[in-house]
Amino acid sequence: xxxxxxxxxxxxxxQQRLARAKEASRSIARLTSGEKGxxxxxxxRAIESNVERIVTANGLDIEHGRENAIGDAxxxxxxxxxxxVTALASAxxxxxxxxxxxxxxxxxxxxxxxIALEQxxxxxxxVGAIYxxxxxxxxxxxxxxxxxxxxxxxxxxxxxxxSNTVLVELMREALEAVGVDREAIQTVDDFGRDGAKALMHxxxxxxxxxPRGSASLIETVVTESTVPVIETGAGVVHIVLDxxxxxxxxxxxxxxxxxxxxxxxxxxxxxxxxxxAAPLLVPxxxxxxxxxxxxxxxxxxxxxxxxxxxxxxxxxxxxxYLSLDISMxxxxxxDDALAHIRKYSTGHTESIITTDSRNIERxxxxxxxxxxxxxxxxxxTDGGEFGFGAEVGISTQKLHxxxxxxxxxxxxxxxxxxxxxxxxx
Amino acid sequence: xxxxxxxxxxxxxxQQRLARAKEASRSIARLTSGEKGxxxxxxxRAIESNVERIVTANGLDIEHGRENAIGDAxxxxxxxxxxxVTALASAxxxxxxxxxxxxxxxxxxxxxxxIALEQxxxxxxxVGAIYxxxxxxxxxxxxxxxxxxxxxxxxxxxxxxxSNTVLVELMREALEAVGVDREAIQTVDDFGRDGAKALMHxxxxxxxxxPRGSASLIETVVTESTVPVIETGAGVVHIVLDxxxxxxxxxxxxxxxxxxxxxxxxxxxxxxxxxxAAPLLVPxxxxxxxxxxxxxxxxxxxxxxxxxxxxxxxxxxxxxYLSLDISMxxxxxxDDALAHIRKYSTGHTESIITTDSRNIERxxxxxxxxxxxxxxxxxxTDGGEFGFGAEVGISTQKLHxxxxxxxxxxxxxxxxxxxxxxxxx
Numbered sequence: 001x002x003x004x005x006x007x008x009x010x011x012x013x014x015q016q017r018l019a020r021a022k023e024a025s026r027s028i029a030r031l032t033s034g035e036k037g038x039x040x041x042x043x044x045r046a047i048e049s050n051v052e053r054i055v056t057a058n059g060l061d062i063e064h065g066r067e068n069a070i071g072d073a074x075x076x077x078x079x080x081x082x083x084x085v086t087a088l089a090s091a092x093x094x095x096x097x098x099x100x101x102x103x104x105x106x107x108x109x110x111x112x113x114x115i116a117l118e119q120x121x122x123x124x125x126x127v128g129a130i131y132x133x134x135x136x137x138x139x140x141x142x143x144x145x146x147x148x149x150x151x152x153x154x155x156x157x158x159x160x161x162x163s164n165t166v167l168v169e170l171m172r173e174a175l176e177a178v179g180v181d182r183e184a185i186q187t188v189d190d191f192g193r194d195g196a197k198a199l200m201h202x203x204x205x206x207x208x209x210x211p212r213g214s215a216s217l218i219e220t221v222v223t224e225s226t227v228p229v230i231e232t233g234a235g236v237v238h239i240v241l242d243x244x245x246x247x248x249x250x251x252x253x254x255x256x257x258x259x260x261x262x263x264x265x266x267x268x269x270x271x272x273x274x275x276x277a278a279p280l281l282v283p284x285x286x287x288x289x290x291x292x293x294x295x296x297x298x299x300x301x302x303x304x305x306x307x308x309x310x311x312x313x314x315x316x317x318x319x320x321y322l323s324l325d326i327s328m329x330x331x332x333x334x335d336d337a338l339a340h341i342r343k344y345s346t347g348h349t350e351s352i353i354t355t356d357s358r359n360i361e362r363x364x365x366x367x368x369x370x371x372x373x374x375x376x377x378x379x380x381t382d383g384g385e386f387g388f389g390a391e392v393g394i395s396t397q398k399l400h401x402x403x404x405x406x407x408x409x410x411x412x413x414x415x416x417x418x419x420x421x422x423x424x425x
Numbered sequence: 426x427x428x429x430x431x432x433x434x435x436x437x438x439x440q441q442r443l444a445r446a447k448e449a450s451r452s453i454a455r456l457t458s459g460e461k462g463x464x465x466x467x468x469x470r471a472i473e474s475n476v477e478r479i480v481t482a483n484g485l486d487i488e489h490g491r492e493n494a495i496g497d498a499x500x501x502x503x504x505x506x507x508x509x510v511t512a513l514a515s516a517x518x519x520x521x522x523x524x525x526x527x528x529x530x531x532x533x534x535x536x537x538x539x540i541a542l543e544q545x546x547x548x549x550x551x552v553g554a555i556y557x558x559x560x561x562x563x564x565x566x567x568x569x570x571x572x573x574x575x576x577x578x579x580x581x582x583x584x585x586x587x588s589n590t591v592l593v594e595l596m597r598e599a600l601e602a603v604g605v606d607r608e609a610i611q612t613v614d615d616f617g618r619d620g621a622k623a624l625m626h627x628x629x630x631x632x633x634x635x636p637r638g639s640a641s642l643i644e645t646v647v648t649e650s651t652v653p654v655i656e657t658g659a660g661v662v663h664i665v666l667d668x669x670x671x672x673x674x675x676x677x678x679x680x681x682x683x684x685x686x687x688x689x690x691x692x693x694x695x696x697x698x699x700x701x702a703a704p705l706l707v708p709x710x711x712x713x714x715x716x717x718x719x720x721x722x723x724x725x726x727x728x729x730x731x732x733x734x735x736x737x738x739x740x741x742x743x744x745x746y747l748s749l750d751i752s753m754x755x756x757x758x759x760d761d762a763l764a765h766i767r768k769y770s771t772g773h774t775e776s777i778i779t780t781d782s783r784n785i786e787r788x789x790x791x792x793x794x795x796x797x798x799x800x801x802x803x804x805x806t807d808g809g810e811f812g813f814g815a816e817v818g819i820s821t822q823k824l825h826x827x828x829x830x831x832x833x834x835x836x837x838x839x840x841x842x843x844x845x846x847x848x849x850x
Contacts, residue, residue, distance in 0.1 A: 030790075109812065115801050117811065124823050125793065203647075207823050222628075226648045228656075228824040249846040256848035351842075364841050365455075368550065376540050376844030385849070386542065386840075387534065398549050398632050398837035399653040400825035412823035415811075416789050417776075419801030421674040423681035424810070 014191040014198035018205035024183040025125045025151035033100035039180045040096035046174035047089040054085050057162040073263040077133040088139050094389045095143040101408040102149045115419040121411050123149030124207040128199040130155045132213030135163035144392050148410040151184040155195050200225040212393045232393035235265035235348035236320050237378045240337045243276045245353040250281050251288045256377045259292045263322050266381040271328045272337045278330045294324045301330040317344045347396045349381040370403040439616040439623035443630035449608040450550045450576035458525035464605045465521035471599035472514040479510050482587040498688040502558040513564050519814045520568040526833040527574045540844040546836050548574030549632040553624040555580045557638030560588035569817050573835040576609040580620050625650040637818045657818035660690035660773035661745050662803045665762045668701045670778040676713045681802045684717045688747050691806040695752045697762045703755045719749045726755040742769045772821045774806040795828040
């Protein structure tokens with residue numbers, strides 16, 4: 001990898017910004033835990049002192065969004081009011097309070113020939129992120145990347161352009177204020193598609209790329225990138241209700257998993273009900289959903305048990321609605337439920353509601369998803385709920401990390417070997 | 426992901442074989458440790474009982490290789506004599522003796538609301554491998570994949586086609602002999618380029634793909650794949666000699682790192698000598714290399730200190746020779762050595778020979794490679810030497826795993842959550 005001159009004021013391309021991030025990553029990797037903490041505190045303070053500026057910029061994004069009729073769910077994801085900005089600053093402090101993963105010795109031993117071998121945790125170097133509407137991701141990911149000793153290159157959604165510009169500027173100033181290289185936080189938003197392309201093809205500069213957003217965004221990034229990617233988020237999430245499911249658990253968990261925040265990836269999209277349980281459970285659960293404003297897309301059996309059901313098509317089973325819609329299907333057996341999940345799940349989260357311990361154990365063992373639950377709302381698949389502090393995303397791939405990702409998932413390792421002249425025989 | 430019918434005798438395409446591997450991976454994932462051990466023992470026995478058949482097939486490959494003048498280094502990598510076949514069987518037994526990583530509980534806690542959260546180790550599912558000449562990789566990777574509860578799809582080099590065909594057939598029969606689904610081991614060798622393409626684009630079927638071989642093979646796989654890849658192996662490996670390097674360590678380590686097995690990725694390619702040390706070290710180290718038949722490609726300073734040096738070009742510094750060639754350069758300072766390594770290293774292994782503890786600590790901290798050594802031969806970067814049993818490859822990427830990969834690097838994790846009706850507030 002050749003290293004172009006960093007900070008050359010005459011050159012400014014997405015490539016140059018990646019090179020600057022790479023260059024900055026070397027000094028960031030060597031910051032002490034205290035220095036990284038101070039940098040994060042400086043960022044938290046900069047956000048708190050600029051609530052008005054952030055909310056004003058965000059207002060422009062929202063206005064622009066309304067003009068483009070982007071829909072209420074997206075407007076909700078986009079919005080930064082004073083309360084959310086304050087929450088953003090406190091999320092940064094939560095990250096600052098997390099233990100520093102860098103330098104941790106993960107293992108090691110003395111080889112028979114006397115060489116001392118040690119595996120230590122090190123930063124990735126440069127973390128790239130490509131994401132959509134939510135501007136809080138800008139701060140969350142930058143904070144987590146920094147905590148783990150990384151530089152970060154951000155590519156946010158064009159809908160949040162004004163908000164992200166202000167947030168990145170504030171964070172870079174906040175680094176400089178405490179003597180940390182501001183080049184450790186970069187945005188390539190202003191290069192549009194070329195910015196995203198530079199990230200996806202930034203071999204030698206981008207050590208890992210995290211896409212966050214719609215299934216199509218993630219698909220594009222996974223397919224096009226030549227740098228390592230952590231696939232996140234897309235969630236066609238299932239809840240299975242069996243014959244022994246307590247009616248209240250079934251109703252409350254399904255409603256909570258759909259209604260509490262329908263626009264996020266851990267919201268449930270499909271409910272599978274075992275045939276024997278259908279007459280009892282379907283009317284109660286479906287009506288509870290409908291009374292919360294949820295449109296139920298059901299198969300024939302569901303439609304026969306409750307009124308106002310929209311006939312479900314093959315497409316429904318594969319759809320991540322991210323809205324007040326849900327699909328509901330009656331299946332003959334747990335085997336059929338598991339087969340349906342194998343076919344349509346995106347490997348994010350599935351939950352079974354049952355008191356039958358055999359079904360619990362089978363479900364937990366056989367469902368091949370990042371998080372598999374029994375008797376709990378799928379909304380709990382979340383870095384905050386899992387106790388990781390702010391969250392980088394939820395990995396739905398099996399490589400590197402799976403499920404909610406916290407700060408230590410933004411690190412790598414290296415092996416150190418200390419010898420005294422050993423050669424291999 | 427839709428699951429085409431497995432084992433359909435009328436259809437046979439690379440895609441079909443991936444689907445069969447995926448289908449088989451479900452039963453493999455549920456094998457007990459004892460059952461997996463029995464399957465591996467069955468494979469080891471099948472190899473031992475068929476030494477002649479394997480060596481004969483390999484003889485055809487070697488004959489074919491000689492006709493195509495593929496060169497001695499490649500012939501060496503290709504060769505399976507009786508001793509190597511026996512070593513192959515015993516490597517399988519070593520893998521069988523490794524602790525089973527599956528089911529290991531890696532962590533967990535009870536959430537404040539009472540949900541019990543647990544992170545457990547699970548198989549990847551289907552491991553793909555694309556590799557070149559060495560047919561022992563066929564058995565090594567299949568054994569490691571199975572130990573970790575995975576199915577495997579292999580794509581070996583065309584040079585080893587006859588050897589690989591026999592090895593795969595023997596392994597599949599060996600599985601069947603102990604009641605394990607033979608479809609868990611697949612080859613796509615007979616589909617040529619299409620086999621490799623199917624693996625690289627096998628989203629939903631291939632959970633991780635490991636390329637092993639030349640830099641260009643790895644580059645192709647990394648660039649073209651839409652499935653997660655673990656980048657392995659390419660090694661432009663450096664050794665730095667400073668002013669305090671003991672002459673014998675410098676000479677013995679450099680000679681060992683180049684000569685003991687020049688055709689492998691952990692062999693040294695470039696020696697950087699600090700200027701002050703050059704008059705003493707360069708003549709001794711370079712002559713020792715030359716007397717072992719190594720061609721020394723050196724800069725002007727090196728050429729002025731020892732005879733028979735081939736002038737090094739810019740291209741030499743970036744070359745992984747994999748042969749009895751080495752490049753040698755004199756640098757002013759340790760900073761210059763580190764900058765040279767940043768520019769040309771492939772992030773595999775670098776070693777410094779020095780008794781100056783400051784230089785040791787700086788080198789270990791600042792070199793950003795999978796394995797960073799002081800006073801040891803780079804040939805020690807090896808799964809066997811690190812105590813992992815047979816090796817899947819040496820990861821030179823930072824995602825998932827870095828350095829030699831053993832059986833637990835062929836696993837993923839999942840989270841299990843057991844609740845009692847909890848919903849999110």
